Amino acid sequence: MSSEIKRAKKGWSVPVSKMATNTFNPIRNIVDTMKLTPHPDKPMIALSIGDPTVFGNLPMPENCEVAVTEAVKKRSFNGYAPSIGYEDSRQAVADYVSTPTSRVDSKDVVLASGASGALDLCISCLADEGDNILIPRPGFSLYKTLAESLGIEVRQYDLLPEKSWEIDLDHLESLIDSNTRAVIVCNPSNPCGSVYSREHLLEILQTMERKRVPIIADEIYEHFVFSGQTYYSMASLSENVPVLACGGLTKRYLVPGWRMGWIVINDRNDALVEVRGGLLKLSQRLLGPNTLVQAALPSILANTPESFYRETLEYIENNANVFYQHLSQVPGLKPVMPQGAMYMMVGLDMKHFPEFKSDVDLTERLVTEQSVFCLPAACFQYPNYFRVVLTVPTEKVSEACERMAAFCREHYKPINGINGKPDL
Amino acid sequence: MSSEIKRAKKGWSVPVSKMATNTFNPIRNIVDTMKLTPHPDKPMIALSIGDPTVFGNLPMPENCEVAVTEAVKKRSFNGYAPSIGYEDSRQAVADYVSTPTSRVDSKDVVLASGASGALDLCISCLADEGDNILIPRPGFSLYKTLAESLGIEVRQYDLLPEKSWEIDLDHLESLIDSNTRAVIVCNPSNPCGSVYSREHLLEILQTMERKRVPIIADEIYEHFVFSGQTYYSMASLSENVPVLACGGLTKRYLVPGWRMGWIVINDRNDALVEVRGGLLKLSQRLLGPNTLVQAALPSILANTPESFYRETLEYIENNANVFYQHLSQVPGLKPVMPQGAMYMMVGLDMKHFPEFKSDVDLTERLVTEQSVFCLPAACFQYPNYFRVVLTVPTEKVSEACERMAAFCREHYKPINGINGKPDL
Ligand SMILES: Cc1ncc(COP(=O)(O)O)c(C=O)c1O
Numbered sequence: 001m002s003s004e005i006k007r008a009k010k011g012w013s014v015p016v017s018k019m020a021t022n023t024f025n026p027i028r029n030i031v032d033t034m035k036l037t038p039h040p041d042k043p044m045i046a047l048s049i050g051d052p053t054v055f056g057n058l059p060m061p062e063n064c065e066v067a068v069t070e071a072v073k074k075r076s077f078n079g080y081a082p083s084i085g086y087e088d089s090r091q092a093v094a095d096y097v098s099t100p101t102s103r104v105d106s107k108d109v110v111l112a113s114g115a116s117g118a119l120d121l122c123i124s125c126l127a128d129e130g131d132n133i134l135i136p137r138p139g140f141s142l143y144k145t146l147a148e149s150l151g152i153e154v155r156q157y158d159l160l161p162e163k164s165w166e167i168d169l170d171h172l173e174s175l176i177d178s179n180t181r182a183v184i185v186c187n188p189s190n191p192c193g194s195v196y197s198r199e200h201l202l203e204i205l206q207t208m209e210r211k212r213v214p215i216i217a218d219e220i221y222e223h224f225v226f227s228g229q230t231y232y233s234m235a236s237l238s239e240n241v242p243v244l245a246c247g248g249l250t251k252r253y254l255v256p257g258w259r260m261g262w263i264v265i266n267d268r269n270d271a272l273v274e275v276r277g278g279l280l281k282l283s284q285r286l287l288g289p290n291t292l293v294q295a296a297l298p299s300i301l302a303n304t305p306e307s308f309y310r311e312t313l314e315y316i317e318n319n320a321n322v323f324y325q326h327l328s329q330v331p332g333l334k335p336v337m338p339q340g341a342m343y344m345m346v347g348l349d350m351k352h353f354p355e356f357k358s359d360v361d362l363t364e365r366l367v368t369e370q371s372v373f374c375l376p377a378a379c380f381q382y383p384n385y386f387r388v389v390l391t392v393p394t395e396k397v398s399e400a401c402e403r404m405a406a407f408c409r410e411h412y413k414p415i416n417g418i419n420g421k422p423d424l
Numbered sequence: 425m426s427s428e429i430k431r432a433k434k435g436w437s438v439p440v441s442k443m444a445t446n447t448f449n450p451i452r453n454i455v456d457t458m459k460l461t462p463h464p465d466k467p468m469i470a471l472s473i474g475d476p477t478v479f480g481n482l483p484m485p486e487n488c489e490v491a492v493t494e495a496v497k498k499r500s501f502n503g504y505a506p507s508i509g510y511e512d513s514r515q516a517v518a519d520y521v522s523t524p525t526s527r528v529d530s531k532d533v534v535l536a537s538g539a540s541g542a543l544d545l546c547i548s549c550l551a552d553e554g555d556n557i558l559i560p561r562p563g564f565s566l567y568k569t570l571a572e573s574l575g576i577e578v579r580q581y582d583l584l585p586e587k588s589w590e591i592d593l594d595h596l597e598s599l600i601d602s603n604t605r606a607v608i609v610c611n612p613s614n615p616c617g618s619v620y621s622r623e624h625l626l627e628i629l630q631t632m633e634r635k636r637v638p639i640i641a642d643e644i645y646e647h648f649v650f651s652g653q654t655y656y657s658m659a660s661l662s663e664n665v666p667v668l669a670c671g672g673l674t675k676r677y678l679v680p681g682w683r684m685g686w687i688v689i690n691d692r693n694d695a696l697v698e699v700r701g702g703l704l705k706l707s708q709r710l711l712g713p714n715t716l717v718q719a720a721l722p723s724i725l726a727n728t729p730e731s732f733y734r735e736t737l738e739y740i741e742n743n744a745n746v747f748y749q750h751l752s753q754v755p756g757l758k759p760v761m762p763q764g765a766m767y768m769m770v771g772l773d774m775k776h777f778p779e780f781k782s783d784v785d786l787t788e789r790l791v792t793e794q795s796v797f798c799l800p801a802a803c804f805q806y807p808n809y810f811r812v813v814l815t816v817p818t819e820k821v822s823e824a825c826e827r828m829a830a831f832c833r834e835h836y837k838p839i840n841g842i843n844g845k846p847d848l
């Protein structure tokens with residue numbers, strides 16, 4: 001008996017809410033419909049997975065292990081913490097993120113289940129059904145997922161690949177209306193790997209100040225920047241623009257599964273008085289993140305050796321260079337050199353790949369023929385790019401690049417330019 | 425310069441969402457407005473706190489510590505788990521909750537951040553703004569908090585203290601209309617300490633089957649029942665009524681801070697096909713609970729010794745008896761003997777306490793005069809009762825009872841009955 005007949009017979013089919021219906025993960029929606037059948041003779045290399053722990057080449061810092069183990073042993077962190085987190089843990093975050101121009105305190109910190117939980121609290125505290133928030137394009141897909149599940153409209157402002165993915169501020173400004181409740185700025189960026197300069201951040205802040213739109217700063221990658229780059233937190237550069245900064249242990253400490261994130265409330269002239277109260281109330285719905293990790297937080301943030309950060313970054317930057325050097329030689333590919341985070345975007349000159357309808361189509365075939373999986377940038381609402389992750393073991397990076405080069409050489413079709421010469 | 429002047433000057437005050445505005449924790453709303461000034465000569469005894477770990481007298485099972493420590497050491501559980509949880513952890517929950525009449529599988533389990541997270545997923549998956557769900561009165565206040573923050577109406581069905589807090593099914597049925605999306609049944613119950621008989625559960629299920637309303641079973645206290653009582657899971661007693669059962673480690677394993685909860689999807693004739701999909705999608709908003717605890721779950725559920733469960737229950741049941749024996753002798757108090765969970769409700773014969781306007785008023789004064797804090801049942805939308813927790817160290821229970829007796833003796837006013845005799 002088929003499901004439908006059974007249900008009809010019993011006459012009982014429980015409907016789902018609009019919220020569930022409207023919750024989409026664009027990555028899943030795209031990836032799950034791709035035919036990902038690797039070439040049988042070539043081991044799969046997944047350059048798609050944003051989880052830096054999957055290859056085992058980037059271990060968490062030793063002291064993270066020690067700190068959590070001690071928290072378990074003490075047996076005094078099994079009870080409920082305040083829903084915004086233990087005072088000591090919040091103070092530790094405050095100390096960690098404070099700068100001379102943006103001092104914060106335990107009372108300005110709300111702990112949450114990962115940066116995802118932090119973003120969810122911020123979005124649901126600021127906007128209602130029918131309101132809109134501005135998000136980057138290309139951008140991390142969760143912003144859209146979280147907002148749309150609550151009936152909040154997302155408006156995507158353009159990032160400019162030719163300017164290292166800076167924000168097209170004119171475009172951003174043109175999207176703002178009286179229902180705009182916040183703009184999310186992701187710096188350093190997933191998927192772009194961009195790190196904004198002080199000047200660009202100041203431009204963004206000026207725009208927001210003029211338009212009176214508060215900022216949700218997704219700074220989960222924070223100090224994850226390559227040599228020669230400096231990371232400035234959004235809050236450190238403005239005395240007037242209220243900033244809810246979202247961060248967490250996930251990326252810098254390589255422990256995404258621990259689900260430890262936070263919001264730092266950078267209030268300016270009491271503009272966020274109600275928001276602060278709102279975040280506190282919303283935090284009571286789920287009662288905060290795991291207490292063992294909360295208890296470990298002060299030690300993790302204070303005692304992780306500089307060498308750990310440096311070595312992790314060197315590894316990733318080296319991979320970025322390997323990718324860049326290889327792929328910029330490949331006809332039809334235009335890698336954009338990243339400045340931080342864990343990702344690189346690679347442009348596809350689609351007119352030279354007439355066999356393929358789209359980045360999704362091309363990356364699917366790259367799996368079939370070369371067993372290399374890059375995430376099509378359609379997942380980030382952006383066409384004709386794909387994203388590679390930089391946390392893959394370096395030997396695999398070289399191997400992947402060679403296979404990508406072979407793939408492109410095979411499918412690349414030169415086009416005669418105006419002067420009868422190939423135009424690339 | 426006052427806050428308001430500063431804000432006006434800068435002209436920037438960020439409004440909060442309806443969701444944040446509509447999120448209320450009734451317990452906080454009541455408790456925070458009480459004047460809780462203990463008597464200076466008497467150390468405070470808090471019988472109000474639903475966290476079984478605060479007194480240190482009820483430690484978690486040894487093997488919980490071992491299981492989590494091992495998960496940390498293995499270093500292979502730091503990455504992202506699937507958003508509904510690791511397959512093995514879900515299978516462990518399925519094995520733990522399955523009964524001969526309600527077999528479930530890993531695919532029927534969704535892990536979440538505590539039972540709170542599980543309830544939030546269930547409610548937001550089943551109901552929309554404008555719909556209603558039915559919840560018990562007196563009942564755990566989070567149901568109301570979660571639903572109302574999403575604009576979902578709650579309708580409270582009565583529990584009957586004189587029938588050990590069974591559900592008034594006629595009243596419940598009278599509340600159901602075409603917008604009713606679910607009924608939450610809490611068994612064993614916070615705050616009542618009731619454990620429903622097989623017969624009563626079957627009656628509830630019959631009603632729901634007739635009315636075609638699915639059940640959210642809050643079974644976080646599950647096997648936490650006193651001698652002579654048997655716990656039946658809702659799902660084990662019906663072949664036709666779809667049941668989303670919420671549980672977790674919080675209470676039975678005495679680790680509320682770990683935030684490990686679950687939903688067990690007990691589908692019947694594919695009535696929950698869409699709900700299953702909806703829960704999966706909603707779980708992707710926050711990416712599941714802490715992976716270290718997830719990894720420890722199979723060992724915790726399989727290897728916790730029977731003696732741990734037995735000793736914990738004996739301790740609590742003994743406290744229940746001490747409370748009951750003492751308080752049933754006290755003029756004006758009517759304790760209702762609990763059958764499980766960690767709480768006892770105590771009725772207040774308010775006509776004998778004319779000094780006090782309400783249970784809130786009386787319990788506030790009990791703090792002032794005797795430094796004993798019982799949670800007024802107004803926190804559970806129920807008048808003229810208070811709730812005591814049974815997890816307090818036994819010596820404090822006796823001491824608290826004596827002070828409560830002294831308080832009542834002092835404030836109790838006999839009333840002449842019809843025959844000129846006191847009516848109690
Ligand atoms: C830009 C960005 N923000 C937020 C998150 C979510 O982080 P978490 O795993 O801490 O929820 C991610 C994870 O990939 C991310 O890339």
Ligand SMILES: Cc1ncc(COP(=O)(O)O)c(C=O)c1O
Nearest residue numbers: 538539540564614644672674680
């Ligand atoms: C009846 C009931 N359900 C759910 C919960 C929430 O449990 P958790 O701490 O796992 O979120 C509690 C906690 O007190 C409770 O009493």
